[in-house]
Amino acid sequence: MTSKRTSESAGRLSGFAKALRVSDGFVLSDVDPAATPNFDGGKAEGQAALEESQAEQADLLERLYAESTAGGTRSVLLIVQGMDTSGKGGIMRHVISVNPQNVKATAFKAPTRAERRHHFLWRIDRALPGPGQLGVFDRSHYEDVLIVRVHELVPEDVWSGRYAEINDFERRVVDRGTTVVKVMAHISAGEQKARLMKRLERPDKHYKYNPGDVDERRLWGAYMDAYQAALSRCSTEHAPWHVVPADHKWYARLAVQQILLEALRGLHLQWPAADFDVEAEKDRLAAT
Amino acid sequence: MTSKRTSESAGRLSGFAKALRVSDGFVLSDVDPAATPNFDGGKAEGQAALEESQAEQADLLERLYAESTAGGTRSVLLIVQGMDTSGKGGIMRHVISVNPQNVKATAFKAPTRAERRHHFLWRIDRALPGPGQLGVFDRSHYEDVLIVRVHELVPEDVWSGRYAEINDFERRVVDRGTTVVKVMAHISAGEQKARLMKRLERPDKHYKYNPGDVDERRLWGAYMDAYQAALSRCSTEHAPWHVVPADHKWYARLAVQQILLEALRGLHLQWPAADFDVEAEKDRLAAT
Numbered sequence: 378m379t380s381k382r383t384s385e386s387a388g389r390l391s392g393f394a395k396a397l398r399v400s401d402g403f404v405l406s407d408v409d410p411a412a413t414p415n416f417d418g419g420k421a422e423g424q425a426a427l428e429e430s431q432a433e434q435a436d437l438l439e440r441l442y443a444e445s446t447a448g449g450t451r452s453v454l455l456i457v458q459g460m461d462t463s464g465k466g467g468i469m470r471h472v473i474s475v476n477p478q479n480v481k482a483t484a485f486k487a488p489t490r491a492e493r494r495h496h497f498l499w500r501i502d503r504a505l506p507g508p509g510q511l512g513v514f515d516r517s518h519y520e521d522v523l524i525v526r527v528h529e530l531v532p533e534d535v536w537s538g539r540y541a542e543i544n545d546f547e548r549r550v551v552d553r554g555t556t557v558v559k560v561m562a563h564i565s566a567g568e569q570k571a572r573l574m575k576r577l578e579r580p581d582k583h584y585k586y587n588p589g590d591v592d593e594r595r596l597w598g599a600y601m602d603a604y605q606a607a608l609s610r611c612s613t614e615h616a617p618w619h620v621v622p623a624d625h626k627w628y629a630r631l632a633v634q635q636i637l638l639e640a641l642r643g644l645h646l647q648w649p650a651a652d653f654d655v656e657a658e659k660d661r662l663a664a665t
Numbered sequence: 666m667t668s669k670r671t672s673e674s675a676g677r678l679s680g681f682a683k684a685l686r687v688s689d690g691f692v693l694s695d696v697d698p699a700a701t702p703n704f705d706g707g708k709a710e711g712q713a714a715l716e717e718s719q720a721e722q723a724d725l726l727e728r729l730y731a732e733s734t735a736g737g738t739r740s741v742l743l744i745v746q747g748m749d750t751s752g753k754g755g756i757m758r759h760v761i762s763v764n765p766q767n768v769k770a771t772a773f774k775a776p777t778r779a780e781r782r783h784h785f786l787w788r789i790d791r792a793l794p795g796p797g798q799l800g801v802f803d804r805s806h807y808e809d810v811l812i813v814r815v816h817e818l819v820p821e822d823v824w825s826g827r828y829a830e831i832n833d834f835e836r837r838v839v840d841r842g843t844t845v846v847k848v849m850a851h852i853s854a855g856e857q858k859a860r861l862m863k864r865l866e867r868p869d870k871h872y873k874y875n876p877g878d879v880d881e882r883r884l885w886g887a888y889m890d891a892y893q894a895a896l897s898r899c900s901t902e903h904a905p906w907h908v909v910p911a912d913h914k915w916y917a918r919l920a921v922q923q924i925l926l927e928a929l930r931g932l933h934l935q936w937p938a939a940d941f942d943v944e945a946e947k948d949r950l951a952a953t
Contacts, residue, residue, distance in 0.1 A: 443872035570953060577947050583939040584731035588946060594953045651871040658876055659865050665858060665882045 390416070390426060393635035397619040399612035405605045410565040411624040416631065423627040427471060427634055434638055438511055440646035442479045445509025447649030450554045452506040455637055456514040458523070459562030460600060461590055462572035464626050465515050468562060471630040472637060473513050481506050484515040497521040497539070498546050505550060512555075518543060522607050527599045540610040547616040557616040558640050560633050561604065562623035566597050678704070678714060681923035685907040687900035693893045698853040699912040704919065711915040715759065715922055722926055726799055728934035730767045733797025735937030738842045740794040743925055744802045746811070747850030748888060749878055750860035752914050753803050756850060759918040760925060761801050769794050772803040785809040785827070786834050793838060800843075806831060810895050815887045828898040835904040845904040846928045848921050849892065850911035854885050 396415040416423065444451060455473075457465050473480050483504040492500045498518055506512030522543070526536045547557055564572075573590055576582040593600075612618035619636055623629035684703040704711065732739060743761075745753050761768050771792040780788045786806055794800030810831070814824045835845055852860075861878055864870040881888075900906040907924055911917035 443869075446872050570950065573950055574947065577943055577950065580939075581731075581936045583943070584734050584937050586939070586941070586946070588941050588949075591946065591949045591953060594950075648869045649872050651868075651874070653874070653876050655865055655871070658874070658879065659862065661876075661879045662858065662861055662865065662882075665879060 390430070390635055391639065393632050394617075394619060394639045397621055397632060397636065399608045399618040399620060403609060403612070403620075405563070405601060405608060405620065408563055408620050408622060410563050410568065410622045412622045413625060413628045414622065414632075416628065420625070420627045423625075423631045427627070427631045430634055430638055434634065434641070437638070437641040437644075437646055438479055440648060441511070441641070441644065442509040443649055444646060445507075447652070449649075450508045451556070451644060452508055452510050452512065452554060453556045453558065453637070453640060453644075454506055454512040454514065454550070455633075456517045456519070456557065456559045457562060457633065458516060458519050458560070458604075459623060460564060460569060460597075461593065462569045462576075463562040463564045463623050464629050465562055467626055468630050468633050469513060469515055472634045473511065479509060480511050480513060482513040482515070485517055485520060498542065501546075506555060508554075518546070519607050519611075523600065523603045526603045526606075527596055540607070543611050544613055544616075547611075547613065551615045556640050556644065558637055559612075559616060559618045560636060561608065561618065561620045562629050562633075563620050564623045566594065568624045569594070678718070678923055679927065681920050682905075682907060682927045685909055685920060685924065687896045687906040687908060691897060691900070691908075693851070693889060693896060693908065696851055696908050696910060698851050698856065698910045700910045701913060701916045702910065702920075704916065708913070708915045711913075711919045715915070715919045718922055718926055722922065722929070725926070725929040725932075725934055726767055728936060729799070729929070729932065730797040731937055732934060733795075735940070737937075738796045739844070739932060740796055740798050740800065740842060741844045741846065741925070741928060741932075742794055742800040742802070742838070743921075744805045744807070744845065744847045745850060745921065746805060746807050746848070746892075747911065748852060748857060748885075749881065750857050750864075751850040751852045751911050752917050753850055755914055756918050756921050757801060757803060760922045761799065767797060768799045768801060770801040770803070773805055773808060786830065789834075794843065796842075806834070807895055807899075811888065811891045814891045814894075815884050828895070831899050832901055832904075835899075835901065839903045844928050844932065846925055847900075847904060847906045848924060849896065849906060849908045850917050850921075851908050852911045854882065856912045857882070 393415050413423075416426075418426070441449075441451065441453065457468055459465050469482065473482065481504070485500070485504075488497075488500065501514075501518045504512065504514065522536055522539050525531055551557055573586065576586040608618045608620065619632075621629050621632045621636075681703050701711075704714075706714070729739065729741065745756055747753050757770065761770065769792070773788070773792075776785075776788065789802075789806045792800065792802065810824055810827050813819055839845055861874065864874040896906045896908065907920075909917050909920045909924075
């Protein structure tokens with residue numbers, strides 16, 4: 378049942394964040410969406426590795442929560458961006474399902490009329506994770522330099538200033554104790570076409586299809602340019618971007634999980650010490 | 666691997682809501698917290714049955730969400746109450762982990778100073794699920810007739826009026842299209858003692874222990890009286906209560922899942938029809 382690869386990986390995978398991180402000179406068009414960097418197994422091995430890491434992930438998220446019950450203020454925020462059909466929903470389901478209680482998940486749609494009256498970071502600020510929580514963003518403030526830029530929903534002098542605003546905002550978020558993990562799920566135009574066709578072929582997936590999706594495909598190049606700019610300008614030391622090849626759903630899920638896991642490990646989370654006399658409490662409890 | 670029971674149940678379990686529903690003449694102290702009503706298997710069979718139902722649950726929750734994308738306004742709210750250590754957290758993790766994206770989960774703690782300035786139902790109202798969502802409450806407005814009554818945090822003439830207020834409130838929630846599923850996870854005082862002792866014995870569970878837990882145990886009888894009153898007075902036609910024996914964690918998880926599943930089935934959820942010309946869209950997409 379278990380292959381060589383999964384027996385090996387049963388120990389611990391590592392190096393995903395480093396392998397997929399956006400650094401100086403990064404060029405999005407050089408990334409192969411069908412690649413599986415830092416992992417030499419196939420689908421079955423990838424799914425097994427995902428499952429094998431779930432216990433560690435649940436343990437670390439519980440420690441993060443436990444820390445907050447003892448006054449800790451740290452939290453983690455996972456931001457997932459990607460073109461339509463890039464598999465963000467599946468990533469969410471597979472990566473964060475381990476512990477929904479301590480998770481604060483937000484899917485950002487087109488801003489409402491009320492939201493549009495505020496600064497673009499207003500609704501983001503309200504969705505940030507509290508102490509001990511894992512925040513998860515399905516789309517994010519990056520839409521304000523992606524779809525907004527591609528469709529010129531605001532003038533260029535407005536969106537062009539947002540890269541710096543985002544970096545400043547994320548700097549403040551990190552300074553308050555939140556580890557920010559940013560991931561772009563990167564699919565190819567061809568794979569998107571196949572996934573949209575599948576939605577058209579399955580009546581139970583029609584609700585996910587929007588005729589506007591086809592029109593957006595004509596703007597693929599403009600979207601890639603906008604992603605390139607966002608990735609280059611906003612991959613900072615305090616909040617780096619990662620580009621995860623996503624033509625293989627199993628790989629994207631595994632890679633995002635591992636990047637998140639590496640961030641959690643980096644927090645060196647410890648169980649808080651009891652703030653009561655354990656032996657005395659045992660006696661008190663025994664007497665009830 | 667699969668036992669006789671799980672092969673049988675592979676078809677479909679049913680009847681949990683009916684078996685566990687609080688009806689006229691209900692007496693909480695007659696319920697055996699160690700019983701496993703409506704299920705004749707043991708732990709292994711129960712865990713297998715839980716897992717077998719997850720695909721159906723995920724499918725129904727996706728239909729609920731899909732309906733909302735086509736203008737539907739229905740939603741479901743699962744309310745879980747129970748004494749400390751009754752396993753509410755585990756129920757949440759195992760029951761709602763199938764689809765965290767469409768889930769709006771709220772854990773109600775002691776009200777904050779800001780919340781206390783409002784009517785007790787104010788914070789509940791804000792946590793209700795939106796169209797297409799599954800709302801999940803870990804504790805709820807029932808605390809306002811449970812701990813509040815036991816500790817007399819407000820005068821009797823205030824809390825005694827809340828049963829009717831709650832029934833009216835839930836009536837309005839149901840009228841707006843939300844199916845309300847209320848569950849009490851019912852453990853015995855002895856099982857609670859064992860679970861608290863375990864928390865004291867495991868350093869990684871110390872954070873869950875509070876010396877006040879032992880003091881609360883002295884009020885067990887008063888809590889059971891308060892539960893009896895809440896269950897009797899607020900198990901209505903539109904929002905009935907269910908009491909789930911919870912000394913066996915595997916059973917409580919399965920029973921809550923099944924009660925929720927039965928509620929979802931009762932909605933007869935259909936995939937929304939496409940509001941576009943499917944064949945024309947296939948042609949448009951093929952041309953990109």
